[in-house]
Amino acid sequence: MANVTESRVHEARFTSFGTTFMGPLLSFFAQNLVKNVPEKAPLYFLAREGYWLQQAYKHYLCGADIQRESHYLLVSRAFLFKILLSDSRSYAYSLKSSFSGAFYDLIRTRFLLSDSQIKQIFGEEITQELVYLPEDRKKIIDTLNQHKDRIDDVITPSKQAYLSYLDTLGVIQQDTLHLVDLGYSGTIQSLLGILLDKDTHGHYLISSNPGEHVIDNHNATMQGYLKENVKIGDGYLPLDRSMFLESLLTAPFGQFRGIRLNTFDPTQFDFYYGRKVASQRYFHELEQVMIGTLDYCKHSAKHGITFETEELEMLLGSYLSKANIVPRGVTHIFDIDDDVTGNGTVNALQFFGLA
Incomplete structure (x- = not known):
């Protein structure tokens, strides 16, 4: 009996934390989506953060008794880098971050x-060459261009399987694609605009x-509801320490890494993911946090x-x-993986000296 009581107290702690910390933030975000997105435009929630952002949005709509269409869309920067590897328009994004190694x-x-x-x-010989970004950017692009046919x-x-998957979500039919993510620079948005x-x-x-930006002859509008025109390192704490939010706003699976048409049923898809971090291994505990968050979103709408932004800040x-x-x-659930920039798994609280 003591163990049951202790477990309930433990769960209540998680739920209370979700209510007080994430509840107001995601309620604010959902409210702004309702106000700023055209009523008939479907919303597509992106990447791992989008998993809980969509849930918060749906709970807010329920509390406000509003009907809107939304979808959770599997995507990651690295996967888009991959399927656009032969498309030179993507190199401004995929070759932007620094790198040193083979x-x-x-x-x-x-x-x-x-x-x-x-x-x-690429064969054996070329793969062992050392390259450095940004210094060797032109050299790397030349190599990719020389092997374009093999890359394709x-x-x-x-790429074809992913386009079929997007078609099942109604993405292909949209004139303007309304996308939702935590932030910040709009890389996934830009790459989806290029792909589609x-x-x-x-x-x-x-x-x-x-x-408003023009990316390859298409308009890309980027809108921030808590803050705009700030970059990492500017001193704006919610952005400089955004890893804190990202570690909680995660789907139950690792990084989206691949998709294939199912061998036995080509109308179905097989999805492939990377390793799980702590918040995904202990997802049942993260769910307790988010129960408090989602209940608060529904309550605040009702x-x-x-x-105000100042209150949330x-x-x-x-x-x-x-x-x-x-x-x-x-x-222990504040781990996040940062493979694209080569940092591996990082615990947000420890990283910022908060634990």
Whole structure:
């Protein structure tokens, strides 16, 4: 009996944390989506963060008794880098971050190609050459262009399967694609616009690059609801320590890495994911946190509770700057993987000295 009581107290701690910390933030985000997105436009929630962002949105709609269409869309930067590897329009994004090491490691970690695929495209000798970004950017692009046909042979099955998957969600039919993510620079939005040759409108909690942009002859609008025109390192705490939010706003699976048409039923898809971090291994505990968050989103919509940006910034500032304010029993779920930039798995609380 004591163990049952202790377990319930533990769960209540998780739920309470979700209510007080994430509840107001996601309620604010959902409220702004309702106000700013055209009523008949479907919303597509992106990547791992989109999993809970969509749930919060749906609970807010339920509380407000509003009907709107939304979908959770599997996507990741690295996967888009991969299926656009032969498209020179994508290099402004995929070759932007710094790198030093073997060409093989660049292609394997940033573009998700397997060992056999890398050897099939580039052969043995070239893969061991050392490359540095941004210094060797032109050299790398030249190499990719020289092997374009082989790259296409390797990536086309995944690319075609992914386009079929997007078609099942109604993405292909949209004139302007309305996308939702936590933030910040709009890389996934830009890459989807390139892949689909479509206008896009990105809705973010924080947008580093807001406004209207032209990307390959298509309009890309980026809009931030909590803050705009801030970049990492500018001193805006919710962005500088965004890893804190990302570690909680995660789907139950690892990074989206691939898709194939099912061998036995070509109308179905097989999805492939990377390794799980702590918040995914202990997803049942993260769900307890989010129960409090989602209930609060529904409650705030039903009772017309709203928040100003200054109130949320003050709330976030407390959690993101003061040590030990996060309940001790929750700290182990704050892991996040950062493979695209080569940092591996990082615990957000430990990284910022908050635990």
